[in-house]
Amino acid sequence: MNGPGGDLVVPPGPGLPRGLVIDARELSERFSRSSGPGGQGVNTTDSRVELTFEPATSTSLTPTQVERVLEVLAPSLVQGRLVVMASERRSQLRNRAVARERLGALLREALAPQPPARRATRPTKGSQRRRLDAKKRRGELKSGRGRVSPD
Numbered sequence: 001m002n003g004p005g006g007d008l009v010v011p012p013g014p015g016l017p018r019g020l021v022i023d024a025r026e027l028s029e030r031f032s033r034s035s036g037p038g039g040q041g042v043n044t045t046d047s048r049v050e051l052t053f054e055p056a057t058s059t060s061l062t063p064t065q066v067e068r069v070l071e072v073l074a075p076s077l078v079q080g081r082l083v084v085m086a087s088e089r090r091s092q093l094r095n096r097a098v099a100r101e102r103l104g105a106l107l108r109e110a111l112a113p114q115p116p117a118r119r120a121t122r123p124t125k126g127s128q129r130r131r132l133d134a135k136k137r138r139g140e141l142k143s144g145r146g147r148v149s150p151d
Helices: 038-042 062-073 093-109 125-143
Strands: 008-010 019-023 027-032 048-053 081-085
Touching: 008 093, 019 093, 027 093, 038 125, 048 093, 062 093
Parallel strands: none
Antiparallel strands: 008 019, 027 048, 048 081
16 A cells, blocks of 8 residues: 555665565654645645655665665765655645655665766767867858958
8 A cells, every 4th residue: 555654665666676665654754734835724734744764774675775775865864864745735645645655756766776887988080070170160260250451
C-alpha cells in the first residue's frame, strides 16, 4: 500500500531491481497550517505535511543502501533526517500522498547508480582546422569594419 499512513512502496527501477518498501513505522508525519491555496479554509486546516525519514536507523534499507543514501543526500539531511514537505494541495490527504511520492523519488535517485565517467577525447584535426578557418573569416569580416580613410 502506498497510500497515506501505510508503508512507502518505491517501484523497481535503476539501482532498485526489486523495488523498495519502507515500513510505515520508520516514517513520521507532522501537520501544520499551509500558506498555499485553500480559500477560506487555509488558516483553519492543518493541510501542510512534513514527512520525516531517518535513513541511518532504517531497517528497510541494506547497509550499503544506507551508506549510499547518506552519502548522496548528505546536503539534504537535517540532523541525519530526510525531511520532505508538501503544501501545494488543498487537502491534507493529497499533500500526504505528494510528500510520499517526493520521498520515494529522492530515495530512487539516491540509490540509482552513477553514470559512467566521461572519457576525455581530443578534437579531430578537421574540427581544429574548421575552427581556425571560422576564426580567420570572422577576423577578416571585423577588420573590414574599420574607419574609412579618404585615401
